[in-house]
Structure formats: structure tokens, C-alpha cells
Amino acid sequence: MHLGHLQHLAARRRLGAALDGLSAVFHGMTAHRDEHNCSCHWGSAEEVSLLKTPDVELEPDLLRRTWEAVDWSDHAAVLRRILPQFATALVAGRVRALSGLEEVGYSLARGRWQQWPDEQADAVSEFLHAWWVQSLTDPDAAVPAHQVFAMCAEASGTLGPWLADWEEHTGPLSDRRLAEAVGEWTYELLGDGLPWCVHWHEHDEDELRAELVGWLLGHAATRLRASDAPADLRHRIRLLGLTGEARWTDPHWPGHRY
Incomplete structure (x- = not known):
């Protein structure tokens, strides 16, 4: 049994255990x-009452309206109510967000999950890491890795733990996920932006971008070269190390307009 197969089996087991957790x-x-919400814009009193009833499965549209809403009086309590069902839907690829899964991260950030009691915060952290690793190592992962990464970044306000996971999990599939992510990210990065929208006001977009670019220029560039990624992709990473005129007059500038 080859390493990649062992990795994705281990990742599936870990994710299953995290969901059980x-x-x-x-x-x-x-x-x-005492939680309430607007009956005109969110939903009915009967639907609010379901959130006050433990362990009852919510209809998909009600689940969506619940995690998307920004005006709960106790957003953390609402999140804790829906998290087991919500996490299962996320992993299965059944959650859709207008601007991307970073909106899910924004919902988690608003709930300040890292400040919850240790057992709760640890369970959320383990789920995020387990899902992220599964997206890198499981060929049947339902959600693209770059989307899971953006969600985790927005949920936590940091890139370090997720980049560390990526460095730890090597192999052809994880390398391919890296190439796919770079392909998705470089348009925004070459325009000096972050390739997902930072919603939570406490997160520093410039700091996150600088950390991501530094990692791409270092670890990712070396890894993509070793995995024989397309030269065009490697040049786009190289261009991130240039600024101003040197970047857009380079022979390998992809012709982006902003």
C-alpha cells in the first residue's frame, strides 16, 4: 500500500473522529x-424555536440562514447549536456561499470560537485541521483544498498552522493541490491583493498576504519545482518576489489587468 493511500485513509479516519468529537x-x-431574529428577513418564530431545541436536524435552507445571519444576540451559542450538522454539511460539499467558503470562516470568527471553553475550542480546532488535511490527501475530497484553506484562514485569522500542515503532508496529491491553489491565487496576489475576502475586522489582510507570499516564494516554489509543476506556474510565483515595473515588464508577466 503506497504512502498516498495510507495518508488519505488516515485523514479520513481523523476527520471521522473529529466529526464524532x-x-x-x-x-x-x-x-x-431569549434569542430572536427578524421574521421578515430571517425566518419564523417556529424556526427560531428549533434553534432552542437540542439536536434536531435543521432543513438545509434553515441551516444556511442560521450560519449566515450576522445579527444574533449570541452568535456563539447559535453556532454551538448547529456545529455538528454544519460541519457534516461542509465536509460533504453541501454548503454554498456567495463569495466563497471564507464566509463560513467569517461566521466562525464572529463566534470567537477560540475563546470558548477548552474542550469546545479544541474540538473545533481539531475539526478544522482534520478537514484541511483531508482536502490535501483524499482524492475524493468534496471541497477544493484552496477553499478549505481560505475558510480556515478566515476562521482563525492566521495562516501558520495551515501552512505547517501543508508542509507536513507531502506527496503527489498534496503537490497537485498546491499547484491548483497557486493557479487560483496568483491573479489576486500579483495585483497585491489577498485571494479571498477578509471579512472579520480583526484580521490584517496585508499581514496575511505577506505571510502567504513569503511561504509561496520559499517552501512552495521549491516544492513545485521538485514536483515538475508547469513552468508558467513557477514563474508566477517568482513574479511575486518582484515589485512595480519589474513585475509587469517581466517577460513572463501573464498580462493581467486590474
Whole structure:
């Protein structure tokens, strides 16, 4: 059995355990008893009452409206109520967001999950890491790795842990996921932007971009060269190390207009 197969089997087991962990830790959770929302824009009183009833499966549209809403009085409690079902839907690729999965990260950031009691915060962290690693190593992962990465970055406000996971998990599939991500990211990065929208006001977009570019110029460039990634892709990373006129007059400038 080759390394890649062992990796994705291990990642699936870890993700399954992480989902079970969420179910165990957040079993019985409910929204605050006084929670409410606008019946015109969010939903009915009957639907709010479901959030105050533990462990009842929500219809997909109600689940979507619940995690998307920005005006809960206790957003953290609402998140804890839906997390087991929400995480399962995420992994299965059943969650759609208008501007990308970073919106899911924004919802988690608003809930300040890292400040929850240790058992709860650890369960969320383990789920995020397990899902991220599964997206890198499982050929049947339902969600593209670059989308999971953006969600994790927005949820946590940092790139370091997710980049460390990427460095640890090597192999042809993880390298291919890296090439796919670079292909998705370089248009925005070469325009000095971040390739996903930073919603949470406490996150520093410039700092995140600088960290990502530094990693791409270092670890990713070496790895893509070793994995024989297309030369055009490697040149786009190289261009990130140039600024101003030197970048857009380079012979390998891809002709982007901003």
C-alpha cells in the first residue's frame, strides 16, 4: 500500500473522529432562550424555536440562514447549536456561499470560537485541521483544498498552522493541490491583493498576504519545482518576489489587468 493511500485513509479516519468529537462536545447545545431574529428577513418564530431545541436536524435552507445571519444576540451559542450538522454539511460539499467558503470562516470568527471553553475550542480546532488535511490527501475530497484553506484562514485569522500542515503532508496529491491553489491565487496576489475576502475586522489582510507570499516564494516554489509543476506556474510565483515595473515588464508577466 503506497504512502498516498495510507495518508488519505488516515485523514479520513481523523476527520471521522473529529466529526464524532463535535457531536459529543456540542450534544444538547441550544441557542439562548431569549434569542430572536427578524421574521421578515430571517425566518419564523417556529424556526427560531428549533434553534432552542437540542439536536434536531435543521432543513438545509434553515441551516444556511442560521450560519449566515450576522445579527444574533449570541452568535456563539447559535453556532454551538448547529456545529455538528454544519460541519457534516461542509465536509460533504453541501454548503454554498456567495463569495466563497471564507464566509463560513467569517461566521466562525464572529463566534470567537477560540475563546470558548477548552474542550469546545479544541474540538473545533481539531475539526478544522482534520478537514484541511483531508482536502490535501483524499482524492475524493468534496471541497477544493484552496477553499478549505481560505475558510480556515478566515476562521482563525492566521495562516501558520495551515501552512505547517501543508508542509507536513507531502506527496503527489498534496503537490497537485498546491499547484491548483497557486493557479487560483496568483491573479489576486500579483495585483497585491489577498485571494479571498477578509471579512472579520480583526484580521490584517496585508499581514496575511505577506505571510502567504513569503511561504509561496520559499517552501512552495521549491516544492513545485521538485514536483515538475508547469513552468508558467513557477514563474508566477517568482513574479511575486518582484515589485512595480519589474513585475509587469517581466517577460513572463501573464498580462493581467486590474
